[in-house]
Amino acid sequence: MSPTVKNWDQEVDVIAVGSGGSGLTAAILAHDNGAKALILERSDKVGGTTAVSGGGLWIPMNHVMAENGIEDSREEALSYCKRLTSGRAEDDMVETFVDTGHKLVRYLADNTEVEFELSGTPDYRAEEEGAKLGGRTLGQQFFEKKQLGEWEDKLRPSPLMFVPLKIDEALKGIANPRSVPVDKIVDRMSKGMVGSGNALIGRLLKSCLDRGIEIKLEARARQLIVEDGRVIGLRVEADGRDVFIRAKGGVVLACAGFEWNEKMRSQFLPGPLSHHCSPPYNEGDGLTMASEVGADLANMSEAWVYPGFCIPGEEHEDLPVSRWVIGERTLPHTIMVNRQGQRFVNEGVNYNDISKALYYFDPNTFDFRNLPCWCILDSQYREKYMLLTVMPRDPDPDWLIKADSLSELAEMVGIDPDGLEATVARWNSLVEQGEDTDFGRGTGGYERWIGDADAPHPNLGPIDKPPYYALQLDAHSAGTKGGPRTNTRGQVLNVRGDVIPGLYAAGNVMAGVSGPGYYGGGGTIGLGMTWGYISGINAAEEAKA
Ligand SMILES: Cc1cc2nc3c(=O)[nH]c(=O)nc-3n(C[C@H](O)[C@H](O)[C@H](O)COP(=O)(O)OP(=O)(O)OC[C@H]3O[C@@H](n4cnc5c(N)ncnc54)[C@H](O)[C@@H]3O)c2cc1C
Known part of the structure; x- marks a missing residue:
């Protein structure tokens, strides 16, 4: 009321x-x-x-x-x-x-x-x-x-x-x-x-x-003040008390979404979000206030989701820093796989669209088949490209999981080793033929732009030079x-x-x-x-x- x-x-x-x-x-x-x-x-x-x-x-x-x-x-x-x-x-x-x-x-x-x-x-x-x-x-x-x-x-x-x-x-x-x-x-x-x-x-x-x-x-x-069906102001928490501010023309809600509100996330979103890169103040206050005065809500199942990773120990204002994984899935010498060790998507598409594949729900296992998933890359990637904060040829950081063989790497992170070996062999054969006929990687203008213009193909490169590396990805968001x-x-x-x-x-x-x-x-x-x-x-x- x-x-x-x-x-x-x-x-x-x-x-x-x-x-x-x-x-x-x-x-x-x-x-x-x-x-x-x-x-x-x-x-x-x-x-x-x-x-x-x-x-x-x-x-x-x-x-x-x-x-x-x-x-x-x-x-x-x-x-x-x-x-x-x-x-x-x-x-x-x-x-x-x-x-x-x-x-x-x-x-x-x-x-x-x-x-x-x-x-x-x-x-x-x-x-x-x-x-x-x-x-x-x-x-x-x-x-x-x-x-x-x-x-x-x-x-x-x-x-x-x-x-x-x-x-x-x-x-x-x-x-x-x-x-x-x-x-x-x-x-x-x-x-x-x-x-x-x-x-x-x-x-x-x-x-x-x-x-x-x-x-x-x-x-x-905190609350819209309504008189005769019209919003005329706000109750605001400021200076440790309730302050009432009148707005003759209107109140413009511009207080972003609900990614930091756990209850709303589980009520509305189609899958888990483990971290967010927005400051931790977007708790859905605008939705609460608007709902209270009868607003119609729409598009509630959508968020700006991306495959992300938090570097252990990296914090900002006491919260883990959520890093976007972009090049690490788009450039040559890397693929994304799920627990079965299988690719499931064109890794080069924009972050919003790839998230739809992260939320693929497997009715057989009653679980998200592609969460978590992993970037699998090799030493050729490490020699040429940035990996989050790590420059090429810099020493491998402790948090980056690596092994001399794919099966060993798979065991370390909990991926099916046979699946991973078969997938990488298949990937390497696709690279050799110069076309990803499985998922169309490297066919889009955006992924080609973000890829390596100096490589034989901006997005395709074999994964065949150990050590091999795995980077676990989860669904993170920039907002709802x-x-x-x-x-x-x-x-x-x-x-x-x-x-x-x-x-x-x-x-x-x-x-x-x-x-x-x-x-x-x-x-x-x-x-x-x-x-x-x-x-x-x-x-x-x-x-x-
Ligand atoms: C690293 C990163 C890169 C990105 N790059 C881009 C990009 O280049 N282009 C792009 O389009 N998008 C980008 N995004 C996403 C984009 O930043 C957001 O979607 C967009 O800024 C949201 O704008 P907004 O005005 O709705 O909300 P915000 O910019 O989040 O502003 C909302 C404000 O409301 C405040 N607030 C919340 N509740 C209340 C309340 N009850 N009372 C008063 N204040 C309140 C919050 O503290 C916040 O300051 C990026 C996001 C990140 C994190």
């Missing part, structure tokens, strides 16, 4: 709950459309998952690609997006994304500190109709942290992206670790430059500060993508499909517009900030009414 509030502690026009990319964008747009905006952030740092991310945005028909001579069209973008959304979001939502995302990019480029640059990343399913081999993913120019003044130390640091690298540099660096000279990186660091998600959030935060938008840290939104359903104006809908007046949602908190799919690098932040843009404008309009 929503409490009746007689004395408000504060009154504003629009509240953005959460200081990730979606929340900051909503606040900027609300402000620029005449509203008094307030940002609430439950942690003591700004930026959420967006700050620790690669900071890429996937936006079709953006002006940066056009300026670089890459053509795109509404028809192509719609055809591609609808295919990947697979009917799990309304067509008008997908159309709104395609029609609005490029306006967001233009707006931020023209009116804020945000400075986009082209990334060469191909769309994740580059073979689908309407896909592009690059241009829709936008990176962020480096940002000088000291521009934030006293807010500099409030920018959430990233456990993974702490070296100032562009998205392409980071991804291509797995195959070619010395592609960015060390002195270049040292120079960037000495100038206090941050890249990736820190650059994006740094630039958005600076834009908020320049506008005088208030940001309350350590302020956790189910939540309150919204309309094309960002307004949250109730279970009857009617608008809940005064309530908006943007980002991972809302029912994901891409359904089960992932359009391309930047597909989560691109969608989230687009709905931040839409919600900010519309909530500001409501405040004027």
Whole structure:
């Protein structure tokens, strides 16, 4: 039951709950459309998952690609997006994304500190109709942290992206670790430059500060206040007490998903998630608050899942650091196998899609057949490529399991030895014939781009030079993508499909517009900030009414 509030502690026009990319964008747009905006952030740092991310945005028909001579069209973008959304979001939502995302990019480029640059990343399913081999993913120019003044130390640091690298540099660096000279990186660091998600959030935060938008840290939104069916404010935990804040135009939920809420995970997700790379504050508060006022929830079984690994002993803020396993499954001289020692998927596909194979449920054993699974690689991989934090030819770390024979390796980690030997023999014969006729590895534009351009084949290479290595993979997540359903104006809908007046949602908190799919690098932040843009404008309009 929503409490009746007689004395408000504060009154504003629009509240953005959460200081990730979606929340900051909503606040900027609300402000620029005449509203008094307030940002609430439950942690003591700004930026959420967006700050620790690669900071890429996937936006079709953006002006940066056009300026670089890459053509795109509404028809192509719609055809591609609808295919990947697979009917799990309304067509008008997908159309709104395609029609609005490029306006967001233009707006931020023209009116804020945000400075986009082209990334060469191909769309994740580059073979689908309407896909592009690059241009829709936008990176962020480096940002000088000291521009934030006293807010500099409030920018959430990233456990993974702490070296100032562009998205392409980071991804291509797995195959070619010395592609960015060390002195270049040292120079960037000495100038206090941050890249990736820190650059994006740094630039958005600076834009908020320049506008005088208030940001309350350590302020956790807990309950929506409703009067006559309209959301009119929030109960917030701050300064050790309940604070009541009124929002004349609307509350924009931008407080991400529920990956850190064990109960919600087991209620909604199709399989286990052992670790997350988002900061540990996304506990589904937005879903709880929206459900309490009757919101319709959708896309709840979907999350941004990836095969991940935690290096023993590596911690950030007392939590294990979840590392994405990308090159280690995509480059030559490596495959992924399950307990039976069998391959089960094209290892090179994007992380979101490969996770569907991780969650394959075997009715015979009543168990997830491919969890855990292992990357199996050999000394040729170790000689050439990065393996998580380990440089080629550096000594093998203690945590990397190795053996002189495949059967010994299999015994050590609990894989069927005969299965593994047979699978590796089969893999080597496929490599020799130059084509993975079993799973199509190396056929996709994205995996070829991320592969080793200097190798005989960017993704195929034999596993035949001991020692052999095994890296156990589990399902990890960067966030969930189910939540309150919204309309094309960002307004949250109730279970009857009617608008809940005064309530908006943007980002991972809302029912994901891409359904089960992932359009391309930047597909989560691109969608989230687009709905931040839409919600900010519309909530500001409501405040004027
Ligand atoms: C290493 C890494 C790399 C990635 N790279 C990319 C990439 O390049 N491109 C891409 O598109 N995606 C990427 N992702 C995923 C992406 O970062 C997230 O999907 C996205 O940032 C989510 O944005 P958001 O605004 O919805 O939420 P967040 O950025 O997580 O922000 C939500 C904020 O809400 C706060 N909050 C939670 N509950 C409350 C409450 N009750 N009251 C107040 N505040 C609250 C949280 O503390 C948090 O600060 C990456 C993720 C990681 C970890």
